[in-house]
Amino acid sequence: MSASSYAYYPGCALQGTAREYDVSTRQVCRRLDIELQELKEWACCGASSAHSLDRRLAVALPARELAIAEATGLPLVVACAMCYSRLRFAAHELEDEAKLREISSLIERECKNTTQVWHLLQVLDARDIPIARPLRGLRVACYYGCLLVRPTDITHFDDEDNPQVMDGLMHRAGAETVEWAFKTECCGAGMPFARRDIVLKLSHRILAQARGAGADCLAVACPMCHSNLDMQQLNMKSVFKDDFQIPVLYFTQLLGLALGFSPKELHINKHFVDAMPLLRGKGLA
Amino acid sequence: MARIGVFICHCGSNIAGTVDIPRVVAEAQKLPMVVHAEDNEYTCSEVGQRSLREAIQEHRLNRVVIGACSPRMHENTFRNTVASAGLNPYLLEMANLREHASWVHGDQREAATVKAIDLIRAAVAKVARAQPLFARQIGVTKRALVIGGGIAGIQCALDIANAGFEVVLVERTPSIGGRMAQLDKTFPTLDCSACILTPKMVEVGQHPRIRLLTYAEVKEVRGFVGNFEADILQKARHVDHDKCLGCGICWQKCPARAPSEFDMGVGQRTAIYIPFAQAVPGKPVIDREHCRYQQYLEWQRAGAEGKKPPECRICEKLCPVGAIDWEQRDEMITEEFGAIVVATGYKTFDHSVYGEYGGGRYPDVITSLQLERLMSASGPTLGEVTRPSDGQPPKTVVFISCVGSRDDSVGRPYCSKVCCMYLAKQSIMLKEHDPEVQSYIFYIDIRAGGKNYEEFVRRAQEEAGTVYIRGRVSKTYPEKGKLIVWGEDSLMGRPVQIAADLVVLATGIEPSEGAIELAQTLHISYDVHSFLVEAHPKLRPVETMTDGVFLAGTAMGPMDIPDSVAQGSAAAAKVCGLLSKDTLALEPMVANVNAVKCVGCLLCQQVCPFKAIDTETLRDGRIVVRINEGLCKGCGLCVSACRPGAMNLRGFSNEQLLAQVKALTR
Ligand SMILES: Cc1cc2nc3c(=O)[nH]c(=O)nc-3n(C[C@H](O)[C@H](O)[C@H](O)COP(=O)(O)OP(=O)(O)OC[C@H]3O[C@@H](n4cnc5c(N)ncnc54)[C@H](O)[C@@H]3O)c2cc1C
Numbered sequence: 012m013s014a015s016s017y018a019y020y021p022g023c024a025l026q027g028t029a030r031e032y033d034v035s036t037r038q039v040c041r042r043l044d045i046e047l048q049e050l051k052e053w054a055c056c057g058a059s060s061a062h063s064l065d066r067r068l069a070v071a072l073p074a075r076e077l078a079i080a081e082a083t084g085l086p087l088v089v090a091c092a093m094c095y096s097r098l099r100f101a102a103h104e105l106e107d108e109a110k111l112r113e114i115s116s117l118i119e120r121e122c123k124n125t126t127q128v129w130h131l132l133q134v135l136d137a138r139d140i141p142i143a144r145p146l147r148g149l150r151v152a153c154y155y156g157c158l159l160v161r162p163t164d165i166t167h168f169d170d171e172d173n174p175q176v177m178d179g180l181m182h183r184a185g186a187e188t189v190e191w192a193f194k195t196e197c198c199g200a201g202m203p204f205a206r207r208d209i210v211l212k213l214s215h216r217i218l219a220q221a222r223g224a225g226a227d228c229l230a231v232a233c234p235m236c237h238s239n240l241d242m243q244q245l246n247m248k249s250v251f252k253d254d255f256q257i258p259v260l261y262f263t264q265l266l267g268l269a270l271g272f273s274p275k276e277l278h279i280n281k282h283f284v285d286a287m288p289l290l291r292g293k294g295l296a
Numbered sequence: 297m298a299r300i301g302v303f304i305c306h307c308g309s310n311i312a313g314t315v316d317i318p319r320v321v322a323e324a325q326k327l328p329m330v331v332h333a334e335d336n337e338y339t340c341s342e343v344g345q346r347s348l349r350e351a352i353q354e355h356r357l358n359r360v361v362i363g364a365c366s367p368r369m370h371e372n373t374f375r376n377t378v379a380s381a382g383l384n385p386y387l388l389e390m391a392n393l394r395e396h397a398s399w400v401h402g403d404q405r406e407a408a409t410v411k412a413i414d415l416i417r418a419a420v421a422k423v424a425r426a427q428p429l430f431a432r433q434i435g436v437t438k439r440a441l442v443i444g445g446g447i448a449g450i451q452c453a454l455d456i457a458n459a460g461f462e463v464v465l466v467e468r469t470p471s472i473g474g475r476m477a478q479l480d481k482t483f484p485t486l487d488c489s490a491c492i493l494t495p496k497m498v499e500v501g502q503h504p505r506i507r508l509l510t511y512a513e514v515k516e517v518r519g520f521v522g523n524f525e526a527d528i529l530q531k532a533r534h535v536d537h538d539k540c541l542g543c544g545i546c547w548q549k550c551p552a553r554a555p556s557e558f559d560m561g562v563g564q565r566t567a568i569y570i571p572f573a574q575a576v577p578g579k580p581v582i583d584r585e586h587c588r589y590q591q592y593l594e595w596q597r598a599g600a601e602g603k604k605p606p607e608c609r610i611c612e613k614l615c616p617v618g619a620i621d622w623e624q625r626d627e628m629i630t631e632e633f634g635a636i637v638v639a640t641g642y643k644t645f646d647h648s649v650y651g652e653y654g655g656g657r658y659p660d661v662i663t664s665l666q667l668e669r670l671m672s673a674s675g676p677t678l679g680e681v682t683r684p685s686d687g688q689p690p691k692t693v694v695f696i697s698c699v700g701s702r703d704d705s706v707g708r709p710y711c712s713k714v715c716c717m718y719l720a721k722q723s724i725m726l727k728e729h730d731p732e733v734q735s736y737i738f739y740i741d742i743r744a745g746g747k748n749y750e751e752f753v754r755r756a757q758e759e760a761g762t763v764y765i766r767g768r769v770s771k772t773y774p775e776k777g778k779l780i781v782w783g784e785d786s787l788m789g790r791p792v793q794i795a796a797d798l799v800v801l802a803t804g805i806e807p808s809e810g811a812i813e814l815a816q817t818l819h820i821s822y823d824v825h826s827f828l829v830e831a832h833p834k835l836r837p838v839e840t841m842t843d844g845v846f847l848a849g850t851a852m853g854p855m856d857i858p859d860s861v862a863q864g865s866a867a868a869a870k871v872c873g874l875l876s877k878d879t880l881a882l883e884p885m886v887a888n889v890n891a892v893k894c895v896g897c898l899l900c901q902q903v904c905p906f907k908a909i910d911t912e913t914l915r916d917g918r919i920v921v922r923i924n925e926g927l928c929k930g931c932g933l934c935v936s937a938c939r940p941g942a943m944n945l946r947g948f949s950n951e952q953l954l955a956q957v958k959a960l961t962r
Contacts, residue, residue: 172651192654192773223775 017134018085018126019047020076022094023055029091029234031278035263036090036131038277042270043138047088050079058093059201059235062100067117073101074114078122086127088134090263092233095130096158096166102128103165130159130168132176132232132262143271145185148293151265152189152226153177154217156236157197171195177230177262184269191224193217198239207246214239215247218255227289228258230265237261241283258286268295298424301332301357302416303348305339305364307394314398316409320363323413327420331355340370345377352381359426361419363391363412384428386884386947391419414960421959422952429884429946432925436522437634438875441466443514443814446474447857448849449639450496451864452871457505459872464631465500466528467510468810469557471575472497474641475850476857478558480671480679483721483856484752490674494574501576509629511581513810517636517817520926521844522880524633532624533581535568539619542570542578546611546620554586556676560666562684563676568611573674582611582620589622635844635871636818638828639864640811642850644803645700645708653696653801654772659684660779661772661799664695664718671725681729683798686777690797693726694781695719695737696769701804702740710825712804713854716743719802720756727760735762736794738769738783746856765792772799805854818845819907828852838867842906846870885947886928887935893942894920900934900943909934 025033040047057072077098080087089095105111105124115122153174160171169176172195178188196217199210218240221229231237241259248254259282267277274296279286290296302324306312317335324333332355336344339362351357360378364370367390375385393412401408438461442453445467453465465472476482477497479489500506509528516527535546550566558571565571567586570578584590588608595605612620644665647655655661660683662670673679683690697719701712716739723735742764744750756762767784774780778795785792807826815822820840821829828851831839838846846867849860874880887908896919901909908927913919935943935950944950 170651173657192771196771220773220775 015044016046016048016085017088017129018080018083019049020053020056020080020087020089020094020098021049022053022058022089022091024091024093024234028238029261031281032090032234032237032261032263035261035267035272035277038272039135039263039267039270042267042272043135043140045134045138048083048085050076050083050087053079056094056097058091058097062097067114069097070101070104070110071114071117073097074105074122075118075120077101077105077124077126077128078115078118078120080126081122081124086129088129088131090131090232092130092156092158093235095128098128099166102126130232132159132180133168135180135266136176140180140183140266140270142183142185142269144269144295146181146265146269146293146295147185149186149265149289149295150189150225150227151181151186152191152221152224152229153181153194153262154221154229154231154236154240155194156231156233157195157200158233160195177232180262180266181230184266186265186269189221189224189226191220191226193220198236200235200239203239203243210239211243211246211250214243215251215253218244218247218257219253222255222257226257227293228260228286230260230262232262244284256284258282258284258289260286298329298359299331299355299357300327300329300359300361300420300423301351301355302327302330302334302361302363302420303339303344303351304333304335304393304416305344305362306335306337307365307398308338311364311393311398311412314402314405314408315393315412316405319409320393320412320416324361324363324416324420327417329359329424330420332357339364340373345373348374348377349381352378352383358383358387359423360388361391361416361423362388363393363416363419365394366390366392384430386429387423387426389419389423389426391415417962418956418959421955425949425952425955426947427949431881431884433879433881434522434926435879436875436877437524437632438462439464439631439633440635440637440871440875441514441524441526441631441633442637442639444468444474444639444641444808444849444851445472445500445508445510446639446641446849446860447476447493447496448641448851448860448864448867449474449637450493450500451861452637452639452848452868453500453506454496454503455865455868456871456875457503459868460505461872461875462505462507463503464507464509464528464633466512466514467508468513469571470511470533470569470581471571471577472500472508472510473572473574473576475665477572477574478560478665478672479668480673480675481721481725483717484746484748486721486724490574490672494576497574497576508577510577512629514814514817515628519632520924521842522634522874523926524636524844526631526633526636528629528631530627530629531581532584532626534584534587534621534624535580535582536619536621536624537577537579539617540579540615541617541619542580543616545614545616547580549610549614551608551610552586552588554583559669559676560663562662562666562669635846635874637846637848637867637871638814638818638820638851639848639867640808640814640851642805642854643808645706645806647699647801647803649706650699650801652771653699653769653799654774654779655801658772658774658779658799660690660774660797661801663801663803664715664722665803667722667800671722671729679729681726681798688797689730691730691732691734692778692794692796693723693733693735693798693800694769694779694794694796695723695735695800695802697737697739697802699801699803700806701802708804708806708825711743711854712802713743714805714856715802717746717749717752717856720744720753720762722800723756723762724760727762735760736796737762737764739764739766740768741766746858767792805850807851811851818842819905820845820847838863838870844874882925883930885930885945886925887923887930887932887943887945889921889923890942890944891920893940895940895942896920897939899937899939903933903937905931905933 062069199213203210264277379385397411552567555561556563556565669675726733767786769783771782848863848867
């Protein structure tokens with residue numbers, strides 16, 4: 012994991028709703044001398060829908076990305092938790108020889124399933140991080156979501172109930188992290204259109220717990236979690252009469268701040284809940 | 297010259313229904329050295345055996361072949377029969393015409409008959425070359441070693457001692473009593489555990505024929521049935537138990553504290569301590585790790601740098617009889633025994649793999665054994681059940697069953713058997729302690745087989761109002777001073793949420809630390825979960841495959857107190873049976889070595905699973921092997937491993953086996 016060049020698979024969300032995740036990821040990596048080579052001709056990994064519609068497609072789509080990455084000979088890094096989950100899942104499925112042959116012919120690419128898949132958190136965890144502006148006084152609730160940690164024997168990520176990787180990074184960035192029990196509870200994921208009631212209930216519970224634990228903000232590693240927790244706060248206000256106004260940031264944005272980037276360079280001003288008052292209050296912007 | 301008689305058994309229609317018996321008899325008569333052949337309806341019957349005896353005398357037979365069932369079934373019967381007719385019992389060979397011919401070729405009469413004839417021919421070829429064998433007699437050391445002083449070991453030691461034999465009881469911790477001593481009340485009668493246990497502990501302590509070695513461990517065992525030799529490590533206590541009166545001033549005044557093992561960490565003890573008030577022996581040991589004076593000595597040894605720790609030695613100053621002995625060292629005791637009983641008991645499953653239950657993360661998530669200590673009147677809270685976090689009495693208690701039982705994903709597929717019962721017990725007891733307590737038990741199935749057990753669970757439900765919820769718990773987390781437990785009610789098909797004050801994990805049962813190492817020194821088997829394995833799960837439940845080594849209690853699998861006691865007594869009966877003999881006959885069908893041919897390569901030693909091969913140096917300096925006939929089981933591995941052909945197995949000599957094969961492949 013100590014390589015300094017990685018094949019980088021941004022995934023669709025990071026091109027759209029989660030641009031700030033992509034931007035801050037690239038900034039942080041550049042500063043830490045991690046070269047990200049974006050995969051050529053990458054396409055959607057099928058996350059959020061393929062696996063509930065077509066099991067073969069759910070493996071074939073990420074397998075295609077694994078094959079492209081394999082050709083570069085570099086380990087693959089992803090920032091999106093959903094993509095990470097799908098890629099790991101595919102790699103797991105492809106351990107079966109017959110499956111590997113079937114999928115290879117389906118995607119019309121040779122794939123030996125040798126690509127190492129890492130989540131950005133794991134890659135950064137193994138690096139030295141030269142902190143320029145410690146996030147002193149900032150109390151962060153690290154929220155990992157379900158996809159990074161579960162199922163453990165496929166994602167091989169961290170403890171599934173009380174993961175520590177992001178907490179460790181935040182500590183190194185000078186922030187405090189809160190001890191809370193909802194790090195990996197589901198936020199409702201891809202259901203905001205079909206069952207907004209469920210998403211609101213689940214996401215509300217997470218935010219309430221984070222606030223109860225004394226957090227100033229949440230750090231996340233998943234575009235879907237981000238949109239549920241950030242954007243839905245408005246709706247929570249009308250449904251639960253709870254106006255949290257608690258900023259939800261990508262962990263890369265917080266790390267970027269500690270590395271000395273300005274909030275703007277990290278697109279921190281692009282969220283629904285404005286993080287600027289908090290950061291100004293803490294003297295971090 | 298061999299004079300061989302062949303006896304073909306019909307076994308009712310078992311053999312005769314398929315095999316053409318007259319033809320087999322006729323063919324047998326033609327074989328070399330066969331002077332007589334006959335058939336019987338049932339050779340094992342009185343009539344059959346008489347006919348066998350008469351034929352031996354009438355035809356002056358000196359070798360016998362019996363074509364019947366498996367030798368596992370009746371070889372012993374027929375050995376006795378031929379012996380009573382004056383023949384050496386090892387000049388008998390059985391051909392298994394039932395399992396090997398008639399039963400497996402049921403619809404092929406011709407094939408079965410041909411095979412039966414082949415088997416008889418092979419048996420005749422083998423028995424013709426048999427030599428008379430004589431069982432060697434060895435003496436028996438009339439003393440038993442019992443390892444583990446839980447209820448199973450205690451019961452076993454008492455029964456053996458009361459039958460008149462000497463016993464050495466070795467216990468690893470500073471007191472006997474085991475887990476039962478930690479319990480508050482016992483299901484299904486709710487009698488107080490200590491009240492029924494301590495009289496037995498005292499009896500052990502005072503018994504003239506029991507030598508109790510606590511704070512001791514068995515390190516190595518040599519020898520074989522009737523003649524074992526064990527090295528027992530007596531750990532240094534730093535207290536001279538011959539002088540000590542057990543007055544207690546030392547442990548009352550000792551300033552050093554450590555988590556109490558006996559209280560499962562929910563209480564504390566001093567560095568010089570007895571684990572609990574009724575401990576046997578009631579004399580303390582000094583735990584070197586936590587003793588201040590030992591820490592001081594350690595600091596001195598490390599170069600006396602940094603802050604000087606207190607020298608303490610308060611116990612030494614206060615002891616009225618000068619029993620504190622800093623010079624005491626670990627000591628190895630070697631003793632001889634005729635029989636060994638392993639009763640090393642269990643420990644409970646480490647629940648930390650179940651992160652969702654929050655054990656280890658939240659102080660008010662405790663284990664069932666910790667709850668026993670909190671409920672016990674002699675426990676750290678004097679029987680007041682309180683929450684570890686804030687000392688408040690809990691009103692809503694959630695129990696989670698099967699934590700490390702019946703769960704393949706954590707490598708524990710088996711049922712721990714006692715948990716369903718003790719959960720019912722604990723919920724009843726909590727209600728008795730405080731009528732305001734409401735208990736909930738999440739369960740998979742309620743297993744309450746046993747006398748008055750189902751009724752006892754009913755009592756929990758009906759009298760104590762315990763709510764049983766069938767389903768698993770998915771999460772436990774703290775909120776506003778409570779522990780919120782999320783679970784599923786799989787009978788109602790809906791999620792449930794309970795705000796609890798205390799969560800109790802029914803951690804499963806697994807073998808004690810060090811069970812594998814002990815099993816290896818004793819050459820007994822253990823299963824994939826490290827439970828010790830009995831010789832036969834139904835018919836030899838307290839024996840092992842190593843003669844003279846017996847098992848009792850939870851060391852071989854989860855069981856409750858009644859079963860552990862029954863096993864302790866059963867093992868004692870086996871031991872007494874063995875020790876009551878003055879000599880033992882050793883099975884003569886064992887390996888023997890031709891020292892002239894042996895080159896001392898010791899390959900046989902490596903392949904021997906019973907450690908039955910020793911070496912000796914001859915007068916000319918050559919090293920050759922020697923068979924320990926007490927340990928040899930006659931498996932024959934050494935014979936096939938021996939390159940110069942120096943090994944032979946009595947009763948299965950190379951000459952016999954080759955003749956047998958030749959006869960078969962004729
Ligand atoms: C929470 C809980 C509640 C229970 N409640 C009940 C109940 O109400 N009724 C009931 O019938 N059963 C109950 N049980 C079960 C009961 O505890 C056991 O059935 C019983 O204690 C088993 O006794 P044992 O002698 O086999 O093992 P143990 O009690 O474990 O004794 C084994 C002894 O061997 C010692 N030892 C271990 N290894 C070595 C070694 N290598 N050398 C020397 N010594 C060694 C140990 O220190 C220990 O003293 C309960 C169990 C639990 C966990």
